[in-house]
Amino acid sequence: MTANWPDTHPKIAHGKVGILLVNLGTPDGTDYKSMRRYLKEFLSDQRVIDYPKWKWWPILNGIILQTRPQKSGAAYDKIWNHDRNEGPLLTITRSQSEKLAERLVGHELGREVVVDYAMRYGNPSMKSRIEALAEQGCERLLVLPLYPQYAAATTATVNDVVFDVLQDMRWQPALRTLPPYYDDPAYIDALATSLQKQIASLDFEPEIILASYHGIPQRYFDNGDPYYCHCMKTSRLVREKLGWSADYMKTTFQSLFGPEEWIKPYTDATVTELANSGVKRMAIVNPGFSADCLETLEEIDGENREIFMEHGGEQFAHIRCLNDSGEGMDMLEALTLNELKGWI
Known part of the structure; x- marks a missing residue:
């Protein structure tokens, strides 16, 4: 292509492949202003809260954003780096x-590949990183929403932003997005291996393991969101891989928000019920989270640990997410190389 450009044409980087890892997001700090800014961006997304704006915005701006930043900031401070x-x-x-x-x-990829990362909410923003990849000459872009199970409030909203950014670009890169990988063998193998290793390293043997996923309103599932089904299949495949029964590893859902009914069973209610029934040793894993965050470190390893102990439990373990472990990186490498076929 460059051979046909006139000598006066400006030098433009080109010919590269960009890979963008995207996760949910994080506030810039735990102070009120940072938390309010982050929560406003997150809770204003109609993929997350789909109420009509006339109904939701007075509640969001008049009540939630006046009180929740302090509470969320205190929770974030407990797990802050x-x-x-x-x-x-x-x-x-x-x-x-x-x-x-x-x-x-x-x-040997055959093309130069540039890897970057972004957050759907907060910084670094998706817009800034997509534009940076384009400026580096990435004519092809692979976006990896780091959500194994598809939900409109996670995978879809990442893709929405990608499309919004691209529609304002004169020179758009060719685009691919990572499909949900809830049943991909590389993901199931990584989960099973990590879970087995971490259970073996405990100084006790759990009587039961909960696979706790972030919940969604029941109404979202009723309207066609496949998230619940994806979660249930992930749990089943991991159990089968490890030879565990459905009684030993149960699936639950956490992080409820608002007055609506959410998909069940709820994690905190199940933890309470199991402890009250006499279970003394428990572990919880979060297969739907690609990295440890507030919902795993504070809600599970903090709040649900306390619930279990307060109701008679004696030993509790939170199983770390795949994060940047060897198993987690094996999975990301395999998924990425598969999606790059034909481009490299």
Whole structure:
């Protein structure tokens, strides 16, 4: 292409492939203003809260954004990476992108590949990183929404932003997005291996394991969102891989918000019920989260640990997410190389 450009044409980077890892997001800090800014962006997304604006915005701006930033800030402060002054989700996602870039160097790809990361809400923004990849000459873009199970409030909203950014670009890159990988063998193998290793490292044997996923309103599922089915299949495939029964590893849903009924069973209610029934040793894993964050470190390892102990439990373990572990990076490498076929 460059051979046909006139000598006066400006030098333009081109010919590269960009890979963008995207996770949910994190506030810039735990103070009121940072938390309010983050929560406003998150809770204003109609993929997340689909009420009509006339109904939702007075509640959001008049009530929630006046009180929730303080509470959320206190929760974030418990799990904050104070050394880097950032949320753990940002720390881990950055590490995942760096390690993926290192791994791809070991492959003869045929094209230069640039790996970057972004957050759907907060910073670094998707817009800024997509534009940066384009400026580096990435004519092809692979976006990896780091959500194994598809939900409109996660995978779809990431793709929405990608499309919105591209429609304002004069020179758009060709685009691919990672499909949900809830039943991909690389994902199931990584989960099973990580779970088995971490259980074996405990100083006790759990009587039961909960696979806790982020919930969605029951209405979203009734309207066609496949998320619940994806979660149930992930749990089944992991159980089958490890030879476990459905009684030993149960599936539950956490992080309820608002007055609506959400998909069940609820994690906190199940933890309470199991402890009251005499279960003394429990572990909880979060297969739907690609990196540890507020919902795993504070809600599960904090709140649900306390619930279990207060109702008679004696030993509790939170199983870490895949994060940037060897198993997690093996999975990301395999998924990425599969989606790059024909481009490299």
